[in-house]
Amino acid sequence: MTRWFGWVGRLFGRGGPVVPVVRLHGVIAADTRPGRLNINNVAPLLDRAFALKAAPAVAIVINSPGGSPVQSRLIFKRIRDLADKNNKPVLVFVEDAAASGGYFIAVAGDEIIVDPSSIVGSIGVIAATFGFVDAIEKLGITRRVYTAGKNKSTLDPFLPEKREDVERIKTFELDVHNVFIDVVKTRRGARLKSEDDLFTGEWWTGVRGVELGLADAIGDLYETLHQRYGEAVRMKVIAPKRPLFGLPRIGLSAGLVGDAAAAIEDRAVWARFGL
Numbered sequence: 001m002t003r004w005f006g007w008v009g010r011l012f013g014r015g016g017p018v019v020p021v022v023r024l025h026g027v028i029a030a031d032t033r034p035g036r037l038n039i040n041n042v043a044p045l046l047d048r049a050f051a052l053k054a055a056p057a058v059a060i061v062i063n064s065p066g067g068s069p070v071q072s073r074l075i076f077k078r079i080r081d082l083a084d085k086n087n088k089p090v091l092v093f094v095e096d097a098a099a100s101g102g103y104f105i106a107v108a109g110d111e112i113i114v115d116p117s118s119i120v121g122s123i124g125v126i127a128a129t130f131g132f133v134d135a136i137e138k139l140g141i142t143r144r145v146y147t148a149g150k151n152k153s154t155l156d157p158f159l160p161e162k163r164e165d166v167e168r169i170k171t172f173e174l175d176v177h178n179v180f181i182d183v184v185k186t187r188r189g190a191r192l193k194s195e196d197d198l199f200t201g202e203w204w205t206g207v208r209g210v211e212l213g214l215a216d217a218i219g220d221l222y223e224t225l226h227q228r229y230g231e232a233v234r235m236k237v238i239a240p241k242r243p244l245f246g247l248p249r250i251g252l253s254a255g256l257v258g259d260a261a262a263a264i265e266d267r268a269v270w271a272r273f274g275l
Contacts, residue, residue, distance in 0.1 A: 016232025019225055020049035021059045023237065028067030028075070028101040037064060039074040041240065049238045050082040056229055057089045060109065061221060066100025066122065069176050076183065079108035093221045094118040099203050100126075103214070104180060107187040112215040113224055114206030120214050123180055124201025125173040130157045188213060 022045045026035040049058045060079065066072070083090050092098075092109030099122040106112050106120070114120060136143060136158055143158040154165045181199050185192070191213040192198060198212060209215040217224075225233050 016234055017056050017229050018052060018054065018234045018236050019057055019059050019229065020052050020055055021061060021221065021235050021237045022046060022049050023061045023063075023239075024075075024105065025061075025063045025095075028064060028071045028105075030068055030071055037067070037075065038071045039078060042075050043078055045238045045240065046078055046082055050086050050088060052236070053086070055088070057091050058083070059091045059093060059221060059225065059235070060105075061093045061095060062098045062102055062106050063095040064099070064102030064105070065097050066102050066104075069101060069104070069125065069180065072101030072104040073179070073183070075105050076108045079105070083108070083110075091224070093219075093224070094120060094206065094215065100124065104183065107184055111217070113217050113219045114209055114215045115220065116205065116207045116218055118206035118209070118215075119203050120206060120209035121198070121203040121212075122201055123177075123184060123199045125177045125180070126201070127169055127173060131161060132157050133160055191216070 022042075024037055024042060026037050028038065029036045030038050032038075032040065049055075079090060082088070089111075090109045092106045092112045094106060094112065094114040095118065097119040098106040098112075098114075099119050103120055103122065112120075143156075145156065145159065151165075151168070154168065155161070177199070184198070185195075193211065193213045198214070204212065204214070206215060206218060210218060221235070225235060
């Protein structure tokens, strides 16, 4: 009889509490290719999650090696804006990685719960390029560049590197890094055990992250929600809505080349953490 009433309760929405779950998986970038995270594709999911007024909390599952600092901050800010507006606690669960921009998003959570082997941290900024000056000389190629503005060709890979260009890039990186540091300090506060090593760009396992105050506990989504909200708790995954009818893709070959390039770029970002 108890089982029958439980089935009827679920049928009419009168079971245990419902916790919306938003999964954020992928490299953070402004473009709209599949597998990328940005404010454009994440905001609708967050809006739907926080619209569930009766939910005791919103759960966000993060699996990201980072990417765009701007998109990371925009997603972080949208989570906090909605959490404050709806007076709703946010539980962040880290899977393989919440590194760099992924960790920037993670600190939007009121609690960060990690797997023992998760990767957390990497609080730093990186810029990378290539130099092909010797290569084009060996091939007998002459590079001609015409600019209006002496700094327009900063770090052109086909021109010799200039010290002032490197210094300018470093200043830019430090500005972005300071934004990241300020957000982590504000959100994690006294939970941070030692700030000396936390902001060097280094990353740690989930276990070590808890010890350093970058995360709060070891656990996972299923176990944590059942412990906190009872065995009858229900998880509602907030997934992107699919169009009713798929439209044919225009420029298929060019699109495939672009997707392949994006996949290689994403693979390189993940590979920095051995994933």
